Amino acid sequence: MDRRIRKTRKAIFEAFIQLLSEKDFAGITVGEIIERADVGRTTFYAHFETKDFLLKELCEELFCHIFDAVSKEKPAHNHIFECDSSDAVFLHLLKHLHKNDNNILKLLSSTNNELISGYFKENLKQLVASQTELLELKKSEKIPDSFRINHIASVFVETVRWWVDNGMKEAPETIAEYFYLSV
Amino acid sequence: MDRRIRKTRKAIFEAFIQLLSEKDFAGITVGEIIERADVGRTTFYAHFETKDFLLKELCEELFCHIFDAVSKEKPAHNHIFECDSSDAVFLHLLKHLHKNDNNILKLLSSTNNELISGYFKENLKQLVASQTELLELKKSEKIPDSFRINHIASVFVETVRWWVDNGMKEAPETIAEYFYLSV
């Protein structure tokens, strides 16, 4: 891939993340993005159809990255969906979020736009659906699977959001415990 | 209050609700609202500072209405916060939502803007905080109260959202059961 393309995409994403950590998605203009990214207006629209598509692509990149990273931290298995313990999967996810090597956390705060947590939740649902152990937990009841999956993913998102909003004082292990006690 | 004021407010709210049931908040323009409401542009801005304030006022009105209605359905108690059973409170809320006499449900769907569920959740948090019985349920654990309150309110919102998205086929009693089993 052309180096110029990589450079502009990176510049735009970084400017966008920076702006998202300062204000709502709705309040961010293309003008602000290209000013921070220091790229031309034409260039922006050559890369992204609209601001919404930029958000979509950013989320895809961020969540791909984090879910990939989590799966690679467990080298015994070649894919996250093959993890033997639900416990380990969600704790790993929390630990990875705790490191915050990408700026994902800033974006998950409740003051920020819900769109991002929406993307996060969609990714989580897939993960949850594969965690049969977790789903079995309250299987005895007559709750439908789709309800359980949505429920567990929502609770995880809300757990992380609470964590971030309260300054992330707790250790990932503590949050994982809260999550397992709640779900 | 001047009849003209009441009439325009009503017309604007109704047009706005109708539009919200069709498309995202972000995609709705003031021009569309005033066209449907059949009021002048000047009039709109005389009533509402911006589109965001309109949403805020609508939510306040809707949620005030529903929480009031729920409290009045239990005439033995003069205020919802004095209900003796958590069970009854949430079931009443679900029953009232099921009737859908105001168009609240359309707005809570996941396809619609998250802003509205946000307002709903804020109202619920107050209610949850007063449901000491419910909070005591898993009190033995070392989970902070603020976590529990946020958790329970979130689960309720997500429960309703799941219900709406799946066509509300279940009875309020069934949904209440799902909720109590999950929370």
Add this chain to the structure above:
DNA sequence: ATATTAGCGAACACTGTGTTCGTTATCATA
């Protein structure tokens, strides 16, 4: 070395926002 293509900036039409102003119609109330 050169053909290709990304990026540039200026200009553009277009849509939506929020305001101003003078006029008309409706209201509360005396």
Add this chain to the structure above:
DNA sequence: TATGATAACGAACACAGTGTTCGCTAATAT
């Protein structure tokens, strides 16, 4: 029912943001 107050009106406005076009320049892959 007369009257002063005020809500609603439409037209016009400045302004900001969107997304596109065009001709030119500079970086890149081969």
